[in-house]
Amino acid sequence: MSETLHSDVIRVRIPGDARYLALIRSVIVNAAIASGFADDDVDKIEMAVDEACTNVLDHAYRFATPKPPIDIEVRVSPERLVVDIIDRGVSFDFNAYIPPKFPDHWLRGKTRGLGVFLIKHFMDEAKYERLSATSNRLRLIKNLQQPVTP
Amino acid sequence: MPGPQLDIKVEHVEGIAVVTLIGVVDAATIESVKRTLEPLLARNPPRILIDGSGLSFINSLGFGLFLSWTRSATTRNGQFAVCGLRDRTRGIIKILGMEPLMNLYPSQAEALILMNEPGAS
Numbered sequence: 001m002s003e004t005l006h007s008d009v010i011r012v013r014i015p016g017d018a019r020y021l022a023l024i025r026s027v028i029v030n031a032a033i034a035s036g037f038a039d040d041d042v043d044k045i046e047m048a049v050d051e052a053c054t055n056v057l058d059h060a061y062r063f064a065t066p067k068p069p070i071d072i073e074v075r076v077s078p079e080r081l082v083v084d085i086i087d088r089g090v091s092f093d094f095n096a097y098i099p100p101k102f103p104d105h106w107l108r109g110k111t112r113g114l115g116v117f118l119i120k121h122f123m124d125e126a127k128y129e130r131l132s133a134t135s136n137r138l139r140l141i142k143n144l145q146q147p148v149t150p
Numbered sequence: 151m152p153g154p155q156l157d158i159k160v161e162h163v164e165g166i167a168v169v170t171l172i173g174v175v176d177a178a179t180i181e182s183v184k185r186t187l188e189p190l191l192a193r194n195p196p197r198i199l200i201d202g203s204g205l206s207f208i209n210s211l212g213f214g215l216f217l218s219w220t221r222s223a224t225t226r227n228g229q230f231a232v233c234g235l236r237d238r239t240r241g242i243i244k245i246l247g248m249e250p251l252m253n254l255y256p257s258q259a260e261a262l263i264l265m266n267e268p269g270a271s
Contacts, residue, residue: 018176018177019155021176021177021178022155022174022176022178025207040238046207047209047242050207050209051209054176054209054211058177102246102248103247103248103250106217106247106248106251107251109221111214111217114210114214114246115210117246
């Protein structure tokens with residue numbers, strides 16, 4: 001199985017509609033499981049990708065009507081899982097993001113702004129790049145520390 | 151077109167509105183959760199228990215709402231609690247530093263007992 005997945009690329013394009021986030025999560029979860037990630041890491045990858053796609057819908061596509069599709073590309077290797085989330089919306093200064101401090105964030109009455117924090121906390125690498133005037137890519141990488149033998 | 155990913159049931163048990171969520175709380179379903187909770191939160195005082203034992207996924211918006219509703223209910227001398235969350239969800243709540251600010255219980259039975267104790271808030 002690992003030899004088959006070594007150079008496999010999984011590509012999914014979903015409409016810009018939150019109802020399709022479950023489909024993305026399902027693809028990501030199954031790719032992570034097949035890669036050999038432990039349950040805990042599968043959950044983290046699932047959450048990070050969902051947060052990233054939700055941010056696309058809520059922020060990058062905020063003023064778009066209709067909302068463009070979102071492209072997801074998953075690459076697996078014996079060493080790591082790479083997920084690219086490609087949008088066609090407003091770019092975001094990912095590197096300027098300042099993570100909130102807890103519990104101060106909550107004590108100040110805030111209840112949002114967790115998406116990027118969770119993405120950076122759960123993934124080993126998160127790189128944002130503006131691909132063109134109309135598209136952006138968020139690349140999320142999770143290293144496979146200890147492959148799980150089935 | 152994908153169908154609904156969340157079932158919501160509301161029962162009134164011992165003076166507490168028990169809201170059972172089965173499925174996922176994500177960007178597609180969060181509005182239905184809000185619509186269900188709004189009239190319950192408007193009660194005076196609100197007494198609400200979210201049973202999350204049937205949740206297979208909840209996003210950060212969901213966590214934020216639980217915290218917001220906890221705060222809202224408390225300021226009106228009401229109660230807002232959550233029970234039955236999976237270990238991984240509890241783990242995320244802990245990472246986010248939310249645990250001390252929320253009322254979390256392992257089960258509905260335990261939650262109802264503790265929420266109905268004299269002096270409980």
